[in-house]
Amino acid sequence: MYAWQLHASLPKNTHPTGEKVWEEVLKWEKVELPPLSPGYARVRLLASALNRRDLWIGLGLYPGIRYPAILGSDGCGEVVEVNAPSAQQWIGQKVILNPSLYWGDDERVQSERYEILGMPSRGTFAEYVDVPVENLHLVPSHLTEVEAAAVPLAGLTAYRATFVQGGLKAGEKVFIPGIGGGVALWALQLAVAAGAEVWVASSSESKIATAVQLGAAGGILYTQEGWVQTLLEKAGHFHLIVDGIGGEVFPSYLHLIAPGGRIVVYGATRGNPPMIDLRRLFWKQAHIIGSTMGSPKDFAALLAFIEKTKLRPHVETILPLQAFPAALMQLWTGSQMGKIVLEHSQR
Numbered sequence: 418m419y420a421w422q423l424h425a426s427l428p429k430n431t432h433p434t435g436e437k438v439w440e441e442v443l444k445w446e447k448v449e450l451p452p453l454s455p456g457y458a459r460v461r462l463l464a465s466a467l468n469r470r471d472l473w474i475g476l477g478l479y480p481g482i483r484y485p486a487i488l489g490s491d492g493c494g495e496v497v498e499v500n501a502p503s504a505q506q507w508i509g510q511k512v513i514l515n516p517s518l519y520w521g522d523d524e525r526v527q528s529e530r531y532e533i534l535g536m537p538s539r540g541t542f543a544e545y546v547d548v549p550v551e552n553l554h555l556v557p558s559h560l561t562e563v564e565a566a567a568v569p570l571a572g573l574t575a576y577r578a579t580f581v582q583g584g585l586k587a588g589e590k591v592f593i594p595g596i597g598g599g600v601a602l603w604a605l606q607l608a609v610a611a612g613a614e615v616w617v618a619s620s621s622e623s624k625i626a627t628a629v630q631l632g633a634a635g636g637i638l639y640t641q642e643g644w645v646q647t648l649l650e651k652a653g654h655f656h657l658i659v660d661g662i663g664g665e666v667f668p669s670y671l672h673l674i675a676p677g678g679r680i681v682v683y684g685a686t687r688g689n690p691p692m693i694d695l696r697r698l699f700w701k702q703a704h705i706i707g708s709t710m711g712s713p714k715d716f717a718a719l720l721a722f723i724e725k726t727k728l729r730p731h732v733e734t735i736l737p738l739q740a741f742p743a744a745l746m747q748l749w750t751g752s753q754m755g756k757i758v759l760e761h762s763q764r
């Protein structure tokens with residue numbers, strides 16, 4: 418098969434602002450397909466989508482990178498082969514792939530063997546991908562192949578952070594900072610569909626406007642002086658904050674959270690917070706909760722929720738698979754809001 422194969426990360430301090438910078442390290446090339454392992458299915462990919470993780474690996478800023486690597490955690494395709502006698506019914510089915518591999522039996526936390534699809538295992542920026550049979554799911558009936566590819570990693574992370582770890586209920590008030598992020602946008606759509614009142618923060622007026630179109634009650638520019646006070650005046654305190662930002666923004670959550678509220682952390686784009694006001698934390702009886710990806714049960718629940726609410730992911734850009742380096746560049750600029758999806762044309 419042919420695949421985009423990463424042979425090394427970009428040299429340090431290279432800004433991926435031109436497609437040419439990827440030429441030396443990222444190649445569209447022929448890769449041997451090994452015999453299918455027992456318990457696995459082979460999927461011919463119809464569409465895949467990017468996540469920030471793909472860029473971090475390309476830049477060498479991700480733990481445990483192994484080369485050569487075929488990246489890509491999100492995919493939708495058609496099952497062409499199954500090496501499991503009891504699962505032959507999957508052959509010919511259109512599927513969406515759960516990118517959480519080897520979660521294990523404990524709903525509370527992933528196993529030590531846990532991996533995300535697409536490095537070290539071969540990922541979805543390729544003609545074919547092999548996944549364990551239990552990671553296959555039918556595509557929600559109202560979604561196109563492109564929309565289905567936009568669901569897995571960000572949708573799963575947002576679902577667990579918002580509902581499983583965050584325990585969101587209809588009528589609660591939620592704050593989601595950095596709404597330009599893929600997970601944040603999914604959290605917004607899921608929380609709105611669940612009947613919550615959602616407020617967002619962004620560096621961009623137009624991203625706030627898009628969030629409002631998608632059902633947010635309102636938003637605030639976090640670049641604006643005094644934004645925390647302004648947000649409190651507009652919205653009041655929040656029952657739940659779903660955060661992938663961290664850094665210098667994090668201490669403000671202890672002002673914004675309601676007594677007894679929950680702050681769920683799934684990322685730290687801005688690094689660790691400079692300091693946390695522990696007195697405010699314990700006086701408010703607030704909870705800080707970690708969340709990562711999701712279990713097989715979470716993925717099935719996400720798909721059932723999407724099916725029931727007929728939710729559609731916000732896809733901003735559709736490119737051919739051949740344009741993967743250009744898509745990485747677009748992700749780097751941070752100008753997009755919503756998923757970048759790659760269409761695979763080999764049919």
Ligand SMILES: NC(=O)c1ccc[n+]([C@@H]2O[C@H](COP(=O)([O-])OP(=O)(O)OC[C@H]3O[C@@H](n4cnc5c(N)ncnc54)[C@H](OP(=O)(O)O)[C@@H]3O)[C@@H](O)[C@H]2O)c1
Nearest residue numbers: 469595596597598599600619620661683684685686709710
């Ligand atoms: N734990 C997991 O399972 C998991 C899964 C996926 C991602 N993650 C992590 O979660 C984080 C977000 O990932 P992502 O791919 O969804 O988003 P992303 O594409 O990394 O976007 C991050 C967003 O953060 C916002 N931001 C940056 N600086 C900010 C600041 N000072 N204050 C408020 N917002 C700020 C920006 O929003 P605006 O454009 O709106 O300004 C930006 O679009 C990353 O750190 C990622 O590694 C974790």
